[in-house]
Amino acid sequence: MKADTPLREIAQSVQSFVEGKKAQKIKLLILGQNTNDGWLAKIVIYYLLSIVAFLYLQPFFYMVTTMLKSLGDLLDPTVQWIPRTLDWSNLERAFKGLKYPEAVLNTSTIALFGSLIQVLICGMTGYALARLKFPGKKLIFGLVFLTFLIPPQIIIIPLYVIFSKLGWLNTPFVFLVPALFGQGLKSALFIIIFRQFFNSLPKALEEAAMIDGASVFRLFFRIIFPLSLPACLVVFLFSFVWYWNEFYMTSFFLSTDFTPLSLRLGSLETVIFGPNPVPEAQMNNPVTEGTKMAGAFLIVFPPLLLYMIAQRWFVEGIERTGLID
Structure with missing residues (x-):
């Protein structure tokens, strides 16, 4: 034991x-x-x-x-x-009621060309504010930042008067021309994004190009701009979605003729079911609810498809542009 x-x-x-x-x-x-x-x-x-x-x-x-x-x-x-x-009849009615091919063409004209213009102009402006030295640089950046803080409701009436005198109402010029001068939708934000990205690039690239005799424009378009593809993709997608979904300014400037999808959705019920207004108590009328949801799906589908294709590059661009840490 x-x-x-x-x-x-x-x-x-x-x-x-x-x-x-x-x-x-x-x-x-x-x-x-x-x-x-x-x-x-x-x-x-x-x-x-x-x-x-x-x-x-x-x-x-x-x-x-x-x-x-x-x-x-x-x-x-x-x-x-x-x-x-x-x-599938709701989709068919919404497709016909929105005049979808024509509306997509109008919306794509504004969103695609406006986004491409903003990528170019905001990229040049962001590079100038990040790298170049000129008098009043800080003042200009402050004014750019100020335009980001001013809501569009404050300037909508002066813009309407100006565009009316120029004969641009109900044309895409009301969005494309301001984008050419760095005043498109959210342009100040895109300029800040490009400025942040260009500040992160090493200065040795520019110094080497300057030694070889490259001008500022050649340096930007041949070296800097190709390196900024992540920032360009972020700006393009953001700009495209904002132009595509814009309703407030389009309701003032594009009320007839050249109408995008965002405006046609509001009148879809009247186009399909007649001009009689729906009483406020019946806004969720089940007879028209399916058609309205089909119209909303047709509107969100193109930018959703674009994001699904460019999702990986978009996330990488967000990380490289310093929008998240």
């Missing part, structure tokens, strides 16, 4: 050691060595991200499911998310 006692103690100590190791390993798996390494932290993070994703995606899912519902599904309160049958 006495000989067995040390062996039993040794076995118990080994067993307790093994159990302690297992407990420590389980603890590391659950809690992790750092705060965000363990399963518990990951479950909490994924749970919070799922909630945020649901909040952002719920309107989109509602839009898609509503536009695919038949009139019977829209009138049936038991049908919430998944329609019993897929009905």
Whole structure:
């Protein structure tokens, strides 16, 4: 019995050691060595991200499911998310009511050319404010920043008077010409983005080009501008989406003839279902809800497709331009 006692103690100590190791390993798996390494932290993070994703995606899912519902599904309160049958007539009515090809052409003309102009002009302005030395540089940057703070509602009436006298109303010039002078939609923000990006580039590139006899314009277009493709992509996508979705200024300047998608959505119900106004208590009329959701989907689909294609380069550009740390 006495000989067995040390062996039993040794076995118990080994067993307790093994159990302690297992407990420590389980603890590391659950809690992790750092705060965000363990399963518990990951479950909490994924749970919070799922909630945020649901909040952002719920309107989109509602839009898609509503536009695919038949009139019977829209009138049936038991049908919430998944329609019993897929009905494509809402998309057909919205396509015809928006005059979609013509409206897409009008909107694309403003969004595409306006974005390309802003990439070029804001890039040149941002480079000048970042690298060149000239009198009044800080004052000009302050004025650029001031235009970013001034809301468009303050200057909408003077702009309307100016564009009316120039004969530019109901033409794309009301957006394209200001963009040529660095005063397009959110141009001040894009100038700041380019300035931040150019400040991060090494000056040795410019010094070497200057030694070789390159002018400022040749230096910018041959060396600096090709290196700023991440910033150009960020500015282009932001500008394209803002021009595409712009409603406030287009409602003043493009009220007839050259109307983009954002304006035609507001009159879609009248175009399809007649000029009789819908009473305020019936704004969520199930008879027209599917068509309105189909029209909204047709409007958001092109920029959504563009973002899906350029998503990877867009995220890389956001990181390199210093918009996030």
